[in-house]
Amino acid sequence: MNILQIDLENKKHLREFLSLPFSIYRDIPQWAPPLQMDERLRLNRKRFPFYKHSCAAFFIASEKTRPIGRLAVLDNRPYNEFNHDSTAFFYLFECENNLEAAQGMFEAGMEWARSRGLTKILGPKGFTPMDGFGLLVKGFQHRPAFGMPYNLDYYPQLIQACGLQPDRDAVSGYISANLQFPERIHELADRIKQRRGLHIARYEKRSDLRSLVPKLKELYNGALRGTAGNAPISDAEANALADQLLWFADPKLIKIVMKGEDPVGFLLAYPDVSAAVQKNNGRLFPFGWLTLLRALKRTDWLNINGAGLLPEYRGSGGMAILYSEMFKSVKESGQFKHAEVIQIGVENEAMQRDLENFGIDFYKTHRTYKRNL
Numbered sequence: 001m002n003i004l005q006i007d008l009e010n011k012k013h014l015r016e017f018l019s020l021p022f023s024i025y026r027d028i029p030q031w032a033p034p035l036q037m038d039e040r041l042r043l044n045r046k047r048f049p050f051y052k053h054s055c056a057a058f059f060i061a062s063e064k065t066r067p068i069g070r071l072a073v074l075d076n077r078p079y080n081e082f083n084h085d086s087t088a089f090f091y092l093f094e095c096e097n098n099l100e101a102a103q104g105m106f107e108a109g110m111e112w113a114r115s116r117g118l119t120k121i122l123g124p125k126g127f128t129p130m131d132g133f134g135l136l137v138k139g140f141q142h143r144p145a146f147g148m149p150y151n152l153d154y155y156p157q158l159i160q161a162c163g164l165q166p167d168r169d170a171v172s173g174y175i176s177a178n179l180q181f182p183e184r185i186h187e188l189a190d191r192i193k194q195r196r197g198l199h200i201a202r203y204e205k206r207s208d209l210r211s212l213v214p215k216l217k218e219l220y221n222g223a224l225r226g227t228a229g230n231a232p233i234s235d236a237e238a239n240a241l242a243d244q245l246l247w248f249a250d251p252k253l254i255k256i257v258m259k260g261e262d263p264v265g266f267l268l269a270y271p272d273v274s275a276a277v278q279k280n281n282g283r284l285f286p287f288g289w290l291t292l293l294r295a296l297k298r299t300d301w302l303n304i305n306g307a308g309l310l311p312e313y314r315g316s317g318g319m320a321i322l323y324s325e326m327f328k329s330v331k332e333s334g335q336f337k338h339a340e341v342i343q344i345g346v347e348n349e350a351m352q353r354d355l356e357n358f359g360i361d362f363y364k365t366h367r368t369y370k371r372n373l
Contacts, residue, residue, distance in 0.1 A: 001063060001101055003101075003108050004061075005057055005058065005059055005108060008043050017067075018043075020060075030141065053234070056073060056074045056127075058071070059073070060105075063098070069098065070094050071095075072090065072091045073112055074126075078233075082230075083229070085120075086118050086120065087122050088110075088118040091126045091131070092124075102161070113373055114373050119373050120373060121164070125368060128237060130147065131147075132147055133366065133368060135151055135367055136151050137366065138365035139363050143274055145272055145301075145340045146270075146273050165370060167368040169365050170344060170346065171343070171365050172341060172344070173341045173363065174363050175327075176338060177331060181358060198258065198313075201255070201256040202251075202252060203254060206246045209249075214238070215262070217238035219265075219266060220232075223308040223311070250271060253329055257309065264310045267307045267326060268304070269303065272302060272303045276292050276294070297335075300336055302329065303339070304326055304341045323354065323355075
């Protein structure tokens with residue numbers, strides 16, 4: 001077994017790293033490949049904002065000359081500074097069912113992390129807040145929501161055999177457009193908005209949303225107050241996330257809770273295009289973008305991936321506003337028959353309990369793993 005820390009400037013190394021998942025999942029109908037354009041960008045040290053403040057190492061395991069595994073290990077400095085921590089993330093783990101390969105990559109990755117003074121490793125956890133996290137441990141029969149992790153069912157056992165232990169779970173829930181949402185929640189949301197002087201901002205054009213990016217960055221960072229496990233984002237990262245989101249978003253599905261002229265909460269929803277990504281193998285060019293544009297208008301799946309309020313607005317029924325808007329997003333357009341609420345941490349017991357009471361079926365679970373170094 002050969003374990004190699006790859007050079008991202010080496011085209012052969014880069015090609016092997018990016019192509020490995022297509023080999024592993026070639027017979028798995030549920031798997032949806034990532035957009036290759038996005039994958040190449042985050043491995044570009046000159047263009048991707050992550051590398052302005054942090055660094056990462058990338059490893060490939062080969063049996064003779066055939067790549068059978070890959071792994072990224074991240075030193076996210078803003079995360080460690082914000083959380084007063086010294087944790088490495090692992091991410092982009094893919095591997096055939098070969099323990100020697102997995103152990104070799106983790107040993108190399110953990111040694112790299114130790115050399116940087118890091119004392120723990122945690123993951124899968126990615127470069128940005130838009131990156132889905134965790135290994136899938138429940139729901140293998142379902143296609144992943146766009147951009148969310150999917151893996152084979154032996155991955156959790158392989159990870160634990162490398163000495164990592166379960167850390168935390170996040171659940172994703174299914175909503176049918178036929179679900180009868182309690183009218184009393186809409187009524188409560190309306191009362192809370194009126195009492196606290198709040199309104200929901202809706203947008204027609206992507207340019208309107210683009211102009212809000214600086215305020216949304218402040219909102220996201222402000223919503224982290226009193227929380228752990230996340231990190232503030234920079235201006236460059238906010239702009240990069242906006243680029244990533246806005247090209248496939250329907251502006252009418254992105255709702256901002258406003259207090260006067262200032263955003264105090266958000267709900268991010270967008271049409272799911274994972275089926276189209278499967279058809280074009282994650283490639284936008286030369287004609288893959290046409291498939292995706294058609295899917296944006298035709299897909300009957302909606303992803304709800306991000307909701308938050310500033311801490312001072314969460315109590316006294318404030319979350320009812322987000323719940324109300326969540327269900328309105330599913331119903332309003334008439335396009336969507338299905339929706340998925342993505343990756344709610346199980347430590348958020350109140351939100352999970354509320355959504356279960358509304359009839360949401362939490363049908364997928366992702367799990368992160370950790371180990372001391």
